[in-house]
Amino acid sequence: MNVFVTPAMLGQVVISGILSGALYAMVALGLALIFGVMRIINVAHGPLLMLGAYATFFLYSALGINPYLTVPVSMLVLFAVGLLLERTLVFRVVDAPELSSLLLTFGISIALVNLAQLLFTSDLRSVEYLAGSWVVGPLALSKARVVAFTVASALTGLSFFFLQRTRLGKAIRATSQNREVAMVCGIDVQRIHLVTFGLSAGLAGAGGALIAVIVAIQPEMGQIWTFKSFLVIVLGGAGNYPGALLGGVLLGLIEQLASLFLTTQLSEVVAYVLLVLILLVRPQGLLGGRQT
Amino acid sequence: MSPRPAALAALAAVTLALAVYPEFGSGYGVRSTLQVFMWIVLASSWNLISGLTGYVSFGHVAFFGAGAYTGAILIAKAGWPWGLAALAGGLGACVLALAIGYPCLRLKGPYFAIAMLGLNEVLRALVSYFEDLTGGGNGLSLPTLDATVPIYYVMGASALLVTLVTYVIITSRFGLRLMTIREDEVAAEAMGIDTARHKLYAFLLSAAGPGVAGALTARDQGYIEPISVFPLATTITMIVMVLFGGKGTVWGPVLGAVVLFVAQEIVWARYPYVHPLLFGVIIIAVVLLMPRGVLGLLQIRYRLPRTI
Numbered sequence: 290m291n292v293f294v295t296p297a298m299l300g301q302v303v304i305s306g307i308l309s310g311a312l313y314a315m316v317a318l319g320l321a322l323i324f325g326v327m328r329i330i331n332v333a334h335g336p337l338l339m340l341g342a343y344a345t346f347f348l349y350s351a352l353g354i355n356p357y358l359t360v361p362v363s364m365l366v367l368f369a370v371g372l373l374l375e376r377t378l379v380f381r382v383v384d385a386p387e388l389s390s391l392l393l394t395f396g397i398s399i400a401l402v403n404l405a406q407l408l409f410t411s412d413l414r415s416v417e418y419l420a421g422s423w424v425v426g427p428l429a430l431s432k433a434r435v436v437a438f439t440v441a442s443a444l445t446g447l448s449f450f451f452l453q454r455t456r457l458g459k460a461i462r463a464t465s466q467n468r469e470v471a472m473v474c475g476i477d478v479q480r481i482h483l484v485t486f487g488l489s490a491g492l493a494g495a496g497g498a499l500i501a502v503i504v505a506i507q508p509e510m511g512q513i514w515t516f517k518s519f520l521v522i523v524l525g526g527a528g529n530y531p532g533a534l535l536g537g538v539l540l541g542l543i544e545q546l547a548s549l550f551l552t553t554q555l556s557e558v559v560a561y562v563l564l565v566l567i568l569l570v571r572p573q574g575l576l577g578g579r580q581t
Numbered sequence: 582m583s584p585r586p587a588a589l590a591a592l593a594a595v596t597l598a599l600a601v602y603p604e605f606g607s608g609y610g611v612r613s614t615l616q617v618f619m620w621i622v623l624a625s626s627w628n629l630i631s632g633l634t635g636y637v638s639f640g641h642v643a644f645f646g647a648g649a650y651t652g653a654i655l656i657a658k659a660g661w662p663w664g665l666a667a668l669a670g671g672l673g674a675c676v677l678a679l680a681i682g683y684p685c686l687r688l689k690g691p692y693f694a695i696a697m698l699g700l701n702e703v704l705r706a707l708v709s710y711f712e713d714l715t716g717g718g719n720g721l722s723l724p725t726l727d728a729t730v731p732i733y734y735v736m737g738a739s740a741l742l743v744t745l746v747t748y749v750i751i752t753s754r755f756g757l758r759l760m761t762i763r764e765d766e767v768a769a770e771a772m773g774i775d776t777a778r779h780k781l782y783a784f785l786l787s788a789a790g791p792g793v794a795g796a797l798t799a800r801d802q803g804y805i806e807p808i809s810v811f812p813l814a815t816t817i818t819m820i821v822m823v824l825f826g827g828k829g830t831v832w833g834p835v836l837g838a839v840v841l842f843v844a845q846e847i848v849w850a851r852y853p854y855v856h857p858l859l860f861g862v863i864i865i866a867v868v869l870l871m872p873r874g875v876l877g878l879l880q881i882r883y884r885l886p887r888t889i
Contacts, residue, residue, distance in 0.1 A: 324691075330691040330694070330695065332639070332694075332698070378865060378869070381869055382868070382869075386635060386763075387635070387637075387690065387691060388631070388635045388636075388637055388763075389868050389872065391637045391639075391691060391694050392637060392820070392824070392864055392868045393864070393865060393868045393869065395637075395639060395820075395864060396861050396862070396863075396864030396865035396868065397861070397865060398861070399817055399857065399858075399860060399861030399864065400858060400861030400862055400865065401861075402857075402861075403854070403857040403858035403860075403861060404858060406854060406857075406858075407854050407855070407858060512698075512813070513702065515695070515698065516695060516698050516699040516702070519691075519695040519698075520699075523692070527690075552710070554706055554709065554710050555706065555707075555710060557699075557702055557703060557706050558703050558706050558707055558710075561699050561700070561702075561703040564696060564699070565680075565681065565684050565685070565696065566684075568684045568685055568687075568688060568692055568696070569683075569684035572687075572688050572692070
């Protein structure tokens with residue numbers, strides 16, 4: 290228990306919270322997109338992020354590519370993986386009861402984690418790049434986290450621009466609002482599902498690439514991200530894409546504040562209690578659900 | 582429809598054989614059968630909530646772990662006899678289920694599934710944090726006691742009880758209401774079923790078995806630590822067993838537990854890294870190709886009653 294909290298410490302915590310919040314928001318936006326469009330919670334979202342982290346690790350360690358330049362490559366690789374998964378497996382359970390889609394993506398998640406364990410072993414890997422911090426007044430900003438924040442914010446902004454302004458983005462939002470009407474308007478809903486799944490996996494891949502520089506990489510690193518991304522969605526309101534931004538930053542802040550006032554060990558417990566409380570008091574999320 | 586006399590006689594024969602088995606069997610045989618009993622308890626319990634109502638629990642091992650810690654703490658710190666501690670383990674798991682189920686099961690959709698996905702990590706963190714009570718990462722040792730044979734009987738009775746409860750539920754109006762929720766929750770509500778309350782009852786029932794099994798396993802092994810009682814692999818295994826055997830049936834989880842446990846012991850133990858991967862593949866294959874499992878196929882082919 291930490292009793293003495295100086296303003297500088299509080300400032301540090303708020304900044305760190307916002308820095309990781311942008312990353313949470315980007316990864317959660319991927320999960321929210323699939324949920325909005327296909328009404329599926331992709332339990333394999335975190336393991337896809339893990340694959341993105343490995344992609345960056347191997348590009349960096351084998352070819353010596355700057356890890357930040359691997360972000361688009363990770364995204365592309367995961368976009369392809371996403372298309373493949375949707376076309377072979379996931380499309381079969383779009384209209385099935387929820388039980389089927391949850392169990393199917395759970396099965397995919399287990400298969401991906403254990404495949405990674407077989408192929409890459411469970412050794413901890415790390416991308417040693419951009420260590421250290423920038424010191425600004427009393428605050429120390431981890432360089433890797435600042436860059437991750439910047440890239441994640443840019444990619445999230447780009448995603449929103451795509452959703453708001455382009456024809457394909459509008460078609461995605463239309464499908465998310467009402468699939469039948471979208472179909473009547475001539476939107477190829479099957480294709481929208483495919484593209485959305487790819488995009489979502491791509492965002493997970495970008496998240497993995499950025500996280501690779503910050504934390505150790507191992508096959509089981511992903512699962513907790515499925516949970517955290519879902520928490521972000523619940524905080525912001527399911528089906529509410531801008532809500533994911535608010536939810537991401539909130540989760541980042543709450544985790545950091547919990548580690549300041551309690552202990553780092555309990556920050557996940559605090560996040561969990563928060564999920565249960567939100568579901569109890571305001572299940573539609575802070576911004577309310579389903580406005581796209 | 583009441584069970585046929587032949588089936589009842591077979592069940593009685595198997596129960597009797599298993600009851601006298603410790604007199605003749607080897608230590609390894611008794612221990613393995615005890616494990617099969619445990620998996621039957623876990624798989625059938627998961628079936629009660631997820632197979633019957635369609636609400637997927639991705640963290641059922643949390644109840645096993647909660648029961649294990651409740652039981653172990655009562656035995657080691659308060660000196661309770663293990664039989665009573667096992668009951669307390671079941672009760673502890675039910676209290677936890679109430680705390681999670683009440684907020685999450687009022688809602689439709691994936692909230693419950695994901696809340697259960699995170700529960701395991703949270704309990705593991707909590708157990709590590711409250712070191713004074715739980716021993717933290719160092720684990721908790723119980724006083725030495727060789728009670729494998731009595732535990733064999735209690736675990737066997739639990740497996741029988743959970744199976745019996747499943748049978749009673751599936752053939753009752755309560756069970757029909759649960760299955761209505763699974764098939765169409767809105768229609769169930771329109772027919773006047775209090776869905777939230779029914780889901781919660783099923784969930785509480787499904788938590789008790791793993792709680793008892795956890796406490797019994799803790800006593801049997803004499804030592805527990807967070808990694809040994811909260812492994813994600815246990816949840817995966819019980820889900821695979823139920824899906825393989827046939828979810829929503831009485832004997833599917835039993836069939837899945839026996840077949841997959843034997844397969845695991847004989848074949849997969851030699852390829853330790855392939856078998857979790859195989860579990861993932863089995864889940865995908867069963868969901869897509871035979872959603873009602875092996876028993877579902879048999880029911881259709883041999884026109885067996887739906888209540889087996």
